[in-house]
Amino acid sequence: MSALAHIGGSPSGTSTTAAPEPTKRGGMAAYLLLLPGLIWLLVFFVAPLVQLATVSLQSQFPGYPGYYYRNVDFGNYGRAIVEYWPHFVRSLLFAGLATFFAFVLAYPLAYAMAFKAGKWRGVMMICVIAPFFTSFILRTIAWRQILSDEGPVVSVLNFLHVLPGGHITETWVAVVAGLTYNFLPFMVLPIYASLERADPKIIEAGGDLYANGFTTFRTVTLPMSMPGVLAGTLLTFIPAAGDYVNAELLGSDISTKMVGNGIESQFFKVLGGYPIAAALSFTLMAVILALVFLYVRRYGTEELL
Amino acid sequence: MSTGQRLKFWFAERFAMIVALLVLFYLFLPVLYTFVFSFNNYKKSNISWNPEGSPTLEHWQNPCGPPGLCESLGTSIKVGGIATLVATVLGTMLAFALVRHRFKGRGAGNILVFIPMATPEIVLGASLLTLFVQGFGQYGLKLGFWTIVFAHIMFCISFVVVTVKARLQSLDPRLEEAAQDLYAGPGSTFWRVTFPLVLPGIVSAALLSFSLSFDDFIITNFVSGDTSTFPKFVYVSYLRGIPAQANVIGFSMFVIAVLLVVVGQVIGSRRRSPA
Incomplete structure (x- = not known):
């Protein structure tokens, strides 16, 4: 059950548990243990990326759509960015917003689980993970029903006359709502894992010293949960930035599409789209890795690895 | 006050x-x-x-009514089963090596395990597609069941390593030292002390792998060719209208998973209490 908690648990786990440094000298045993897994990752993770890189530089045979020849055409990147820069902006913006909202929703839940739930902790944990088992596509479609023009949310907002435009589906609001929902558990679990390890006595001591709930939270509780917040924001932002299912099922035809939609359609719907799609994928990965790197350097520790 | x-x-x-x-x-x-x-x-x-x-x-009386629905569910379960088994074994071995051994390239190994988790699924899917089509295609590999399995094993491995590593790192090394003080050899120390202590982490990792594999859509969509898994079936049928039987199956999976977890927790706590 604690499966997902471990995801969050590990990045920061080393700091409090004082894990023993490995003592055994390498030798054959280490390499035998490593070999099968590393080979798998080399063949099915590294090699595909190399292939993707070469595809992103290929050119089309003129007059033979869908056929490519080896080339070093960096123009694909230029064409991809010229055509899809609004998609990039939307991906980063929507993912950023979704990460922010997920954090706002996740923190109280994780906090309550860690400090207030008592014997209900396990039950709440199951409740956070359980929705995973209904397919996420089905749940996203359920959001389309909930947010539809005849659904409860729009009806209430229209009754109160507070919804400009009168719709939620087919707008960016629905896409961000869907992203927030789908990746919320990835925010909750790491924050919970780091709060669970925190000693409630330290927070009580903070309360004694500051005698103000908010100050205690800002100066004691929040800093203690930072490793979890860091892991949670990464686990939310990265998949959200690459997602295309929410934009496809909840968004509109053009104005809410994200990079993922561009990659998907270049691969599957545009004949000869492989090089552009590959260039788009690579750019997305580079942008995300760069952001993650800066973010981890600013806030994180090496323990994330 | x-x-x-x-x-x-x-x-x-x-x-x-x-x-x-x-x-x-x-x-x-x-x-x-x-x-x-x-x-x-x-x-x-x-x-x-x-x-x-x-x-x-x-729809509850006829859950397999729509053509292809239960077939896709069967594919999802088979893929999940195989991917979980292989990823759990490979990932656990990796975790032991990375935590317990000091060797050249350990840092690189850690990074290689971490980066797939920091890569958006769509990039993983796209890169696998190009490799399967342009690289392995010439050797007769067709997109389908096995390409889905290969891809799922890849992305599950990292999560297994992270989960098992966490468990291994929180292990008290004195327990193993005690076993060795009591004249247990390295073999019996491992199988009678270390492994049982790490087992809950391995079980968690396996459960996590299965649920990640079972619910994956984006990578599967890229590498599956004509083969359909349950999430892909739902997504593809969205345009023509999703049969309500998909809701029946989705909700049933949810109930089954919750029941299994509750039963597992009850057994786990019973086993712990007499000691």
Whole structure:
């Protein structure tokens, strides 16, 4: 059950548990243990990326759509960015917003689980993970029903006359709502894992010293949960930035599409789209890795690895 | 403490719990919708509720009615089973090597395990597609069941390593030292002390792998060719209208998973209590 908690648990786990440094000298045993897994990752993770890189530089045979020849055409990147820069902006913006909202929703839940739930902790944990088992596509479609023009949310907002435009589906609001929902558990679990390890006595001591709930939270509780917040924001932002299912099922035809939609359609719907799609994928990965790197350097520790 | 402070304290004490319950409700709302719409007597698409003839048990009595639905479910379970088994074995071995051994390239190994988790699924899917089509295609590899399995093993390995590593790192090394002090050899120390202690982490990793594999859509969509898994079946049928039987199956999987987890927890706590 604690499966997902471990995801969050590990990045920061080393700091409090004082894990023993490995003592055994390498030798054959280490390499035998490593070999099968590393080979798998080399063949099915590294090699595909190399292939993707070469595809992103290929050119089309003129007059033979869908056929490519080896080339070093960096123009694909230029064409991809010229055509899809609004998609990039939307991906980063929507993912950023979704990460922010997920954090706002996740923190109280994780906090309550860690400090207030008592014997209900396990039950709440199951409740956070359980929705995973209904397919996420089905749940996203359920959001389309909930947010539809005849659904409860729009009806209430229209009754109160507070919804400009009168719709939620087919707008960016629905896409961000869907992203927030789908990746919320990835925010909750790491924050919970780091709060669970925190000693409630330290927070009580903070309360004694500051005698103000908010100050205690800002100066004691929040800093203690930072490793979890860091892991949670990464686990939310990265998949959200690459997602295309929410934009496809909840968004509109053009104005809410994200990079993922561009990659998907270049691969599957545009004949000869492989090089552009590959260039788009690579750019997305580079942008995300760069952001993650800066973010981890600013806030994180090496323990994330 | 003054009355004012006490009131504030009372409120603060419950505030987090109240928000938490609202967030849990939010998490469950779509599951509830999925459940309710499994009873919908819909005409063309199961998006809006049809008051005539609803609720109906028709879809629950005939869950495999729509062609391809239960076949895709079977594929998902098979893929999940194989991917979980292989990824758990390979990932556990990796975790032991990375935590317990000091060797050249350990840092690089850690990074290689970490980066797949920091890569958006769509990039993983796209890169695998190009490799399978342009690289392995010439050796006769066709997109389908096995390419899905290979891809799922890849992305599950990292999560297994992280999960098992966490468990291994929190292990008290004195337990193993004690075993060796009591003249246990390296073999029996491992199988009778280390392994049982790490086992809960391995089980968690396997459960996590299965649920990640079972619910994966993006990578699967890229590498599956004509083969369909349950999430892909739902996504593809969205345009023509999703059959309510998909809701029946989605909700049933949810109930089965919750039951298994509850049973597992009860057994786990029973086993712990006598000791």
